[in-house]
Every structure is written in structure tokens, then in C-alpha cells.
Amino acid sequence: MHTKTKKRRSRCLFLLFSHTPTTEQIExxxxSLGVESIVAMPQEIKNIWQQFPPDVLAIEPMLKPVKKWLSQKSNKGDFALIQGDFGATFLMVLYAKDIGLVPIYATTERKATEIMQSDGTLTIEHIFKHRRFREYGK
Structure with missing residues (x-):
């Protein structure tokens, strides 16, 4: 009996973070991850992800559309780059693991330059350079 094997599509990287990925991050x-497709959040999901009201006690109900989008668009084994509000990140990392995704975050090298202004204020410039992706919990 001939069994047809289901061809798995290439792995995707779903972005749950507020900024645009750099060229270095995409490369x-x-x-390193072997992804062929990088999937950004649709605008309505991005609007939720970018600003959780600080006065709200529980944000989990607000994450329902984010979870729905991720579960409908992703497949087991896909990556989810999750960074943002600490509570939302924590909840979405747990959710990503529950549905079989690999939750990751980007690590950076950070350089800071401090400039004392003539009026006594201090200006600090931060430069971030992508280094690698790391899986949550490892």
C-alpha cells in the first residue's frame, strides 16, 4: 500500500514585537533558523500588542485576538519572535509553547554614549546591534 506523505511547508517566523526587524535579524x-517566510502582525493585532493600558489589572482577555491570529496562521514547529510588554510576553510564550511553536527572542549588543550638556542635563544615546536569536527557557 502506497502512503502519501504530506509535504511540510517551510518554517515561518511570526513577529510579535513592536518594531520592524533589521536586515541583520532577517538574514x-x-x-540560523532556516525560515523562508517572516510574518508580521496585521495592523489590528499590532495595535493591541504595541500598547497595553497600564491601568488594566489583567491583560489576558486583551490577548484573545493575538492568540486567535497566531493559532490560525501558524503551524507546529514555526518560530514566534515574542518581545514587548513583560506580562504579555510571558503569556504569549506560554501560549506559543502550548500550540507547538518555538518562542524566541533577539539578543543584542548594547553600547551607550553619555554626553553632559552645558545646561547640566545628561543625554544618553543607545546603539543596539543584533547578535542572535535565543529560545525562551534555554
Whole structure:
């Protein structure tokens, strides 16, 4: 009996973070993670993810549309780059693991320059350079 094997599509990287990925991050995702497709949040999901009201006691109900989007669009084994509000990140990392995704975050090298202004104020400039992706919990 001939059994047809289901061809698995290439792995995707779903972005749950507020900024646009850098060229270095995109290249690293393709090389180190083997992803061919990078999927950004639709605008309505991005609007939720970018600003959780600080006065709200529980944000989990607000994450329902984010979870729905992720579960409908992703497949087991896909990656989810999750960074943002600490509570939302924690909840979405747990959820991603529950549905079989690999939750990751980006690590950076940070350089800071401090400049004392003539009026006595201090200006600090931060430069972030992508280094690698790391899986949550490892």
C-alpha cells in the first residue's frame, strides 16, 4: 500500500514585537533558523500588542485576538519572535509553547554614549546591534 506523505511547508517566523526587524535579524532568521517566510502582525493585532493600558489589572482577555491570529496562521514547529510588554510576553510564550511553536527572542549588543550638556542635563544615546536569536527557557 502506497502512503502519501504530506509535504511540510517551510518554517515561518511570526513577529510579535513592536518594531520592524533589521536586515541583520532577517538574514539571521533565514540562516540560523532556516525560515523562508517572516510574518508580521496585521495592523489590528499590532495595535493591541504595541500598547497595553497600564491601568488594566489583567491583560489576558486583551490577548484573545493575538492568540486567535497566531493559532490560525501558524503551524507546529514555526518560530514566534515574542518581545514587548513583560506580562504579555510571558503569556504569549506560554501560549506559543502550548500550540507547538518555538518562542524566541533577539539578543543584542548594547553600547551607550553619555554626553553632559552645558545646561547640566545628561543625554544618553543607545546603539543596539543584533547578535542572535535565543529560545525562551534555554
Amino acid at each position: 539571521d532568521a533565514r540562516l
